[in-house]
Amino acid sequence: MRLFLVVAGLALLVFAGGCVFENSNTEMVVMDKVSVTLDEYRTSGSIGSAVVVEDFVDQFNKMLEKYDTDKKEIVSIGIVSGSYRTTMIGSSDQGWTITSSVTVRRQDDPMGPVTDGPATFVNMTSQPLVDARGAATYADLNSDGVALIGRAMEDLLAGESPRLILGMEGGTISPAPTMENPLAFRWTATVFFQIVVNKGN
Numbered sequence: 001m002r003l004f005l006v007v008a009g010l011a012l013l014v015f016a017g018g019c020v021f022e023n024s025n026t027e028m029v030v031m032d033k034v035s036v037t038l039d040e041y042r043t044s045g046s047i048g049s050a051v052v053v054e055d056f057v058d059q060f061n062k063m064l065e066k067y068d069t070d071k072k073e074i075v076s077i078g079i080v081s082g083s084y085r086t087t088m089i090g091s092s093d094q095g096w097t098i099t100s101s102v103t104v105r106r107q108d109d110p111m112g113p114v115t116d117g118p119a120t121f122v123n124m125t126s127q128p129l130v131d132a133r134g135a136a137t138y139a140d141l142n143s144d145g146v147a148l149i150g151r152a153m154e155d156l157l158a159g160e161s162p163r164l165i166l167g168m169e170g171g172t173i174s175p176a177p178t179m180e181n182p183l184a185f186r187w188t189a190t191v192f193f194q195i196v197v198n199k200g201n
Helices: 054-065 143-155
Strands: 014-021 027-042 046-053 072-088 097-106 116-128 164-174 185-197
Touching: 027 046, 027 164, 046 097, 072 143, 097 143, 116 143, 116 164, 164 185
Parallel strands: none
Antiparallel strands: 014 027, 027 185, 046 164, 072 185, 097 116, 097 164
């Protein structure tokens, strides 16, 4: 099994509907996506939170079942592109902008150590939240974060159960929210990927 990674996008879980292409060489190409959501509530100018990408193994297996595919049939799997968007939950819009690193790390045992990462996925610089509402914003993935997910996917195909955590670390909000004027929003990141499956006999 070879694993390729195309650096160009963002993030992780909840498999959604994709599409399938087949060719005469009995290879099936599956295009699908996963998303993860972070909820933020801030009363100061700092930001930092993390969310566990729950049920990664179960969701991956369900996706394979959807396409009637076994892990042993996978020829390659890789990230193609990604995006993020926000849903403003607060009642006011103060022109808030975020500067933050989005990271990913691996911690298979919730009580054990981090075994890989954290690695940066995306570096956001002065991202206006209002500009990220509605239509998705595309972002370049950092190669370190892509490589970490690649290693996790290789181990998943080898029978392990990787547990991934997505986070926003060391971030700032401008202007700074306050107790009287808090910032509340939902951040959803999506990764689009491609799987090549050998359906030959």
